[in-house]
Amino acid sequence: MINFKTLEKFRDIPTPFYYYDLDILRSTLDEVKTESEKLGYKVHYAVKANHNHRLLKIISSYGFGADCVSGNEVAAAINAGFSPSDVVFAGVGKTDKDIVAAIKAGIFCFNCESIPELEVINHLASQQNKVAQIALRINPYIDAHTHKYITTGIEESKFGINTWEIEEVVKIIYGLKNIRLLGMHFHIGSQITSLPVFKSLCLKINELQQWFVTHNIDLEIINVGGGLGIDYENPDNNPRFQEYFSLLNEFIDVLPDQILHMEPGRSIIGQCGSLISRVLFIKNGSNTQFAIIDAGMTDLIRPALYQAHHKIENLSSQGKIIRYDVVGPICESSDTFAKFIELPETKRGDIISIRSAGAYGEAMASRYNLRDLAESVFSDDL
Ligand code: LLP
Numbered sequence: 001m002i003n004f005k006t007l008e009k010f011r012d013i014p015t016p017f018y019y020y021d022l023d024i025l026r027s028t029l030d031e032v033k034t035e036s037e038k039l040g041y042k043v044h045y046a047v048k049a050n051h052n053h054r055l056l057k058i059i060s061s062y063g064f065g066a067d068c069v070s071g072n073e074v075a076a077a078i079n080a081g082f083s084p085s086d087v088v089f090a091g092v093g094k095t096d097k098d099i100v101a102a103i104k105a106g107i108f109c110f111n112c113e114s115i116p117e118l119e120v121i122n123h124l125a126s127q128q129n130k131v132a133q134i135a136l137r138i139n140p141y142i143d144a145h146t147h148k149y150i151t152t153g154i155e156e157s158k159f160g161i162n163t164w165e166i167e168e169v170v171k172i173i174y175g176l177k178n179i180r181l182l183g184m185h186f187h188i189g190s191q192i193t194s195l196p197v198f199k200s201l202c203l204k205i206n207e208l209q210q211w212f213v214t215h216n217i218d219l220e221i222i223n224v225g226g227g228l229g230i231d232y233e234n235p236d237n238n239p240r241f242q243e244y245f246s247l248l249n250e251f252i253d254v255l256p257d258q259i260l261h262m263e264p265g266r267s268i269i270g271q272c273g274s275l276i277s278r279v280l281f282i283k284n285g286s287n288t289q290f291a292i293i294d295a296g297m298t299d300l301i302r303p304a305l306y307q308a309h310h311k312i313e314n315l316s317s318q319g320k321i322i323r324y325d326v327v328g329p330i331c332e333s334s335d336t337f338a339k340f341i342e343l344p345e346t347k348r349g350d351i352i353s354i355r356s357a358g359a360y361g362e363a364m365a366s367r368y369n370l371r372d373l374a375e376s377v378f379s380d381d382l
Contacts (some may be wrong), residue, residue, distance in 0.1 A: 273358025
């Protein structure tokens with residue numbers, strides 16, 4: 001939490017910057033560790049949510065694995081202390097170079113999404129005289145009821161193997177000597193706040209399990225992916241881990257000797273990060289006032305890209321409540337963090353906190369307009 005003492009320290013730090021409250025991160029990790037260990041589930045943190053080295057080091061110290069989507073993420077994860085044997089590599093378009101490096105590093109498993117990909121991994125593994133372990137990412141046709149850009153398990157999604165192709169895919173795998181089928185993988189979307197969606201996934205998984213059982217195929221792992229949403233309206237609320245874990249436990253029939261894997265990203269790292277910015281100017285609009293801040297869509301693209309809501313606080317003012325459009329300095333109208341929101345009377349120089357920015361904030365930053373990338377600041381260092 002940002003208290004008065006922290007705010008005093010913020011005054012000397014150039015804005016915008018990402019502020020990470022490591023106590024929040026550690027307490028989130030403690031909870032996930034406790035809940036997952038109770039049930040024997042294996043957690044792979046989704047590195048795409050935030051690949052900041054310092055944060056990765058803390059997350060890896062909890063003994064979690066990493067879910068990566070590029071060769072650079074695999075390298076960053078290993079470099080931050082994740083064991084290669086705990087790394088999974090996903091993605092619908094893996095490059096040969098990244099596949100070769102991941103095989104060389106000895107990662108745990110490739111989550112595969114198409115027949116040509118299986119053939120390429122087999123070929124590249126044979127060149128190293130290795131057998132690569134794979135899980136099949138299956139598209140379960142479940143609507144995650146989240147923003148359409150981050151829904152990944154419906155019929156028109158580019159992700160995953162169609163259920164009606166499984167039989168053919170399994171036959172092909174048995175003809176390939178340098179890959180070994182470990183299990184099934186799913187990921188139906190992100191920022192899922194309706195937990196019954198996960199129940200539908202569990203039931204679909206059970207149905208697919210049956211197919212493998214009747215064909216005498218042992219699957220060692222079931223990976224349910226990520227997706228658990230966070231409360232952007234109330235950033236001090238913890239993600240609903242207990243409900244999520246107990247739902248999985250209640251509805252998925254994990255077979256004896258099978259291990260359930262998962263890949264949470266946002267729920268681990270989202271609430272510990274805030275984007276801290278200063279107000280540059282207050283400007284009159286025709287029927288609103290603009291608070292123009294020095295952070296923009298280059299620092300946090302989620303509002304521009306997904307019309308995402310992030311709670312905004314003015315840490316410097318306790319004045320009377322006024323409505324503002326909070327906007328960044330970039331030459332795009334979509335560079336708007338919020339419209340017509342209530343803030344205490346705001347003036348040039350005030351410090352603004354954009355909450356719940358730990359996930360897909362820093363990781364999606366760009367240098368558009370040749371702007372500097374925001375630095376990161378950690379609570380332990382203040
Ligand atoms: N596993 C796979 C295969 C994924 O594609 C993702 C996220 C995750 C795990 C982690 O999901 P999470 O627990 O974070 O929901 N940039 C968007 C989110 C994109 C998510 C992409 N995949 C945003 O800012 O909302």
